[in-house]
Structure formats: structure tokens, C-alpha cells
Amino acid sequence: MTATSPTPSTVTSLTVRSGRTIELLLLVLAVGIVALAYVAVNLTVVGELPTHVWWHVAVFAALAGGLHLVLRLRARYADPLLLPLATLLNGLGLVMIHRIDLVPGQLGTSGVASRQLIWTGLAMAMAAVVLVLLRDHRVLRRYTYIAMALGFVLLLLPMLPVIGETVNGSRLWIRIGPFSFQPGELAKIAVAVFFAGYLVSTRDALSLVGRRVLGLQFPRARDLGPILVAWSLSVLILVLQRDLGSSLLFFGLFVAMLYVATERTSWIVIGLTLFASGAVLAWRLFSHVQSRVTLWLDPFAPDQSDQVAKGLMGLAHGGIFGAGLGNGYPYITYYANSDYIVASFGEELGMVGLFALLMLYALLVERGLRTAIGSRDGFGKLLAVGLSFTVALQVFVIVGGITRVIPLTGLTTPFLSAGGSSLLANWIIVALLLRISDAARRPISERRQDPSIDAAERAEALR
Amino acid sequence: MGELTLNLLRLGVVVLLWAFVVAVVGALRGDLYGTRVLTRNAGPTRKPESRSDRKQRRNTPTHLVVTEGRLRGTSVPLHDAGVLVGRNPECSLVLTDDYASGRHLRIYPGADAWYADDLGSTNGTEVNGQRIATGARLDPGAQIRIGQTVLELRR
Numbered sequence: 001m002t003a004t005s006p007t008p009s010t011v012t013s014l015t016v017r018s019g020r021t022i023e024l025l026l027l028v029l030a031v032g033i034v035a036l037a038y039v040a041v042n043l044t045v046v047g048e049l050p051t052h053v054w055w056h057v058a059v060f061a062a063l064a065g066g067l068h069l070v071l072r073l074r075a076r077y078a079d080p081l082l083l084p085l086a087t088l089l090n091g092l093g094l095v096m097i098h099r100i101d102l103v104p105g106q107l108g109t110s111g112v113a114s115r116q117l118i119w120t121g122l123a124m125a126m127a128a129v130v131l132v133l134l135r136d137h138r139v140l141r142r143y144t145y146i147a148m149a150l151g152f153v154l155l156l157l158p159m160l161p162v163i164g165e166t167v168n169g170s171r172l173w174i175r176i177g178p179f180s181f182q183p184g185e186l187a188k189i190a191v192a193v194f195f196a197g198y199l200v201s202t203r204d205a206l207s208l209v210g211r212r213v214l215g216l217q218f219p220r221a222r223d224l225g226p227i228l229v230a231w232s233l234s235v236l237i238l239v240l241q242r243d244l245g246s247s248l249l250f251f252g253l254f255v256a257m258l259y260v261a262t263e264r265t266s267w268i269v270i271g272l273t274l275f276a277s278g279a280v281l282a283w284r285l286f287s288h289v290q291s292r293v294t295l296w297l298d299p300f301a302p303d304q305s306d307q308v309a310k311g312l313m314g315l316a317h318g319g320i321f322g323a324g325l326g327n328g329y330p331y332i333t334y335y336a337n338s339d340y341i342v343a344s345f346g347e348e349l350g351m352v353g354l355f356a357l358l359m360l361y362a363l364l365v366e367r368g369l370r371t372a373i374g375s376r377d378g379f380g381k382l383l384a385v386g387l388s389f390t391v392a393l394q395v396f397v398i399v400g401g402i403t404r405v406i407p408l409t410g411l412t413t414p415f416l417s418a419g420g421s422s423l424l425a426n427w428i429i430v431a432l433l434l435r436i437s438d439a440a441r442r443p444i445s446e447r448r449q450d451p452s453i454d455a456a457e458r459a460e461a462l463r
Numbered sequence: 464m465g466e467l468t469l470n471l472l473r474l475g476v477v478v479l480l481w482a483f484v485v486a487v488v489g490a491l492r493g494d495l496y497g498t499r500v501l502t503r504n505a506g507p508t509r510k511p512e513s514r515s516d517r518k519q520r521r522n523t524p525t526h527l528v529v530t531e532g533r534l535r536g537t538s539v540p541l542h543d544a545g546v547l548v549g550r551n552p553e554c555s556l557v558l559t560d561d562y563a564s565g566r567h568l569r570i571y572p573g574a575d576a577w578y579a580d581d582l583g584s585t586n587g588t589e590v591n592g593q594r595i596a597t598g599a600r601l602d603p604g605a606q607i608r609i610g611q612t613v614l615e616l617r618r
Contacts, residue, residue, distance in 0.1 A: 029483055032479070040475075
């Protein structure tokens, strides 16, 4: 509405761009970066370019392209930046895992990169399935309490006697034959769905009813129940499964969603107080928590794990510009391709590269939160916030652990770490965010009409 | 494979990573900087002023200032549409002067200067001591007397 329109009018029609072209261009750039990184790694470590490298790149490009096609057909107005961001992160993870594979001798691993590529295919296929089957994210709200039950079952599965498995003192895995899986990763999605569905219907009671003490709104005891349940559940995980990271993740997720749902700062205060007291209690009671704290405060002390120290040495070796892909010694650290992959990137790409990676995560989370802002229904808003917050918190916990901001806890780095369950869960999260953003960005004229859901929404609005 | 090529490759990965970040930020800059709000009825844009226009503009007065009377110190910007002076509340400059009429004086731009029309007031208007009728030219610094009030055009 500038000089070009001779008669200025107050009503203008806005053409919504689907953004699929931008998405395709960014996807090409992302795959190009991954290909270049593959080339750099192989030329440095092996000195030549084996053909299977091109197979890796080609399969990866085909997978990303396939998901792009699914979006064109089934979610035309989905956010154009989520897919390229997730693809680039996943591809860089593949490169680094491949790089650790290539290390000659005992320190190297074999076939992890190929397995990760298969998992990438499975995870992207699962994301496509979610996008095709789930035409409207509001359907999930019908399964609020089923999601809760599912989440609890998934969390407690590793405790079962036969299939449960203890790895490095943590009981997080299930193993059926040669196939092992970490169900807690999927549980966080189910729990996010439950929290979103539960809070959408109870947030008024939580935010309005209660006593005001010292400027903080305290809820009634009966409204306080669920948060206490969530807290005790996270402590239960902490005690029974010896997993600090997951317990922090679940509790943080619940507090963040409560805060977003009610806009009451008191929840953050209550949550932090509860968590602090729980953490202090755990530190007093459990030796493995104590050793983590000692490792955090003094990583170079003798007679303890030198993982943190080695990670720090790796980061220091990388410096600002990094040793160059394939030129560092990231494999000296244990779990260089899973828990400590961020340290590996820090060593080989340097601070400059590591900050680029963190920017990618920040942008991914920003898109998720932007989706929540744009979403018109409360359930979609809360779900988008919860899902993006899990990614953000997970990155904070693992990167904070490696860089000694907080005690190190075993969490996977989303999209980067070797490990199928984490990859699967994170691609499902991206698929759900894409679905919600499609609903948020779709123009009214092209919106799908679902009578049953719309009636439920209206009933909710009238209540 | 030369060391230079390898270094260029490694550098290329990091540079492209940041290029990707910048590309993404470029695509979402609407989110970062907020939506640009267009005012309703944003009229036709003005042509940029030429140098001679601006020079002339600098010499023409932009304000009507009350130099004597009860409203002394008041100033009203001069609009291209003209300024109405009088006791009626719809006037641009509302005088509280018993000798002024409801619609007393109109000041409007001409081709080269500002002009004043006396709108048939009871007690009349004097410019530099001369009683005026319509179409009186106002040079910069001219004293316009309405009853006990004196107005002046200023830059």
C-alpha cells in the first residue's frame, strides 16, 4: 500500500507464501554442507574419497528430499525453516560419527555411521508417517490421559526384569534380541502431550484460584497435586534409574509448561525450590550424584573419571577456529560420538563452528516458539512450547555439562548423537511442530473443516 | 591432495555453516524485527524536494506566533491548507480577545508568500499599521494586530 496503489484502501488482501521454495533451497544448502564435511573428513583421515561416502550423502539427500515432498503434499503451509535446520544437524551428526568410525586402531568404532544412517531413514520415515496420519494436531488432545499412561509405561519399561538393561549404572535401556532402545526418549513426547492437554483445561484454576503470599500467587492444595506428582515421578526416575538428565528434563518441561499456561512466576519459584531441595537431597543420599558433583567442581582431580577433563582438553585444543574436520583427536574422549559429540565438534570446528551449531539449535527452538505464538488453539500452543522447550533444555543440559556450567548428566544431544531412540524422538518432535505450524500458518480460506474437532473447540470456548 | 586444499575445505565447512545460519535468519527476519506496520490511508508519496524548493522553503515562515496579548508566546504551525484565526473554537488559533470576531482572519499560502484575508471582522485587522481587506501580502516579520493581540510570522 504505497505509491503504487492510486486509491489507498483500508482492506488489503495478503497472499500467504507457503515457503516451500525457501525450504528446498535451504535443504540443498544443508545437504551441500554435509557433503563438503564428508569430503573434508575423508580427505584428511583416509586421504581419498571412497565411493560409500557418496552413497551416504546420496541416501541422506534422498531422505531429506522425500520429507520435503511429503510436506509439499500434506502440510503445504508448514514452517519452511524447521526441516532444513533439523536436516543439517542430523547430517553433521552423521559426519562426526563417520569421522570417529574412521579412526584407525582400538579407539575407532566400526559401522556406527551406517547404523546411524539407517536410524536416520527410520526416523525421517516416522516423521513422514506422523505428518500423513495426523492431519490435525488437535486430535491428540482426545488422548490426554492415554498419553500420560503411555508416558509412564515407557518410563518404567526399563525397570522390567527381562527386557530392561543396565548400561553404565543407568537403567534406561530395553533390549529385545539384538535390538536396544531407550524408551524415555519417546516418553517425553507422550508426557508433553499429556501436560498440554491437562493444562489447557486446568490452567484457569491454576492461575486464578489460590492465596497470595509475598506477591506470589500460591495455588490451592488440590491444584498443587499434579505438580507434586510430576516432581515425585522425576525423583523416582532419579532414584530408580539413576538418570539425572531425564529427571531434570521432565521436571523442567513441566515447570516451563505450567509457567506458559498460567503466566504465574510463582510456579517457577515453586518448581526451582522443589528441584533444588530434591537435588540437595539426592546429593546427600546417593554416591553417584556426589561423584558427578565432584567431577563438576574439580574435573582434574585424580581417582575419578577423566571424561570431563578430556572433553575440556579437546575444546581447548580446538581453540577459536578448530583443528579442522578430521584433524583433531576427539576419539580420545569416551563416547566421542554420542554423549560427547559436542566436544568433538568443539575440537574440530572450534568455537566458531560450535557457536554456529548452537545457533542452529537456537533457530530451531525459535521456530518452535514462533509456531506456538502463531497457533490459534491453546493445546497447540502448549504442545509447541513443550516440545521446543525439551529440545532447548536438552541442549542446555548436555552442552552445559560438557563445558562445566552444570554437573554432567547423560543426555543425548538432539539430532547429533549416535543413537536411534533419540533421533526417532526428535524427528517426531519436528514432525509435530511442522504439523502445528501448518495449522497456524494456513490461510482461513484453505483451512480444513473438521466438524467434530471444531465443535469440541467451541464447547471449550463457551465453558 | 595439497594441504592448502584441505585447509580451504575445512574453512569452507565453517563458512558455509555460518552462511546457512545467516540464510535462515534472513528468511525469518520478519519474526526478529517485527511486522512492518503500514498506516491506514498512507497517501501518495511526496516527490523529493529539489534544492531550489528547499532554499525557498528556508526563507518562508513556518509558524504563526503571538507576540502581544493574553496568548503571548503561543505559536501555531502554518499549514498549506491555511490557518484560521478567531474566537470560535474551530479556529486553528483561538483568541481570547474581546475585540476579535468569531472568524476573524485567514492566513493562506500564495505563489511566493503568505497572504491574509480579513473575514469581515467587526473591529478589523491591521498589518504594519495598515487596515487590510483581503489578499494582503505578509512579508516575514510583518506585525498583524487583532484588537489587543499582535501576531507575527516566523520561521
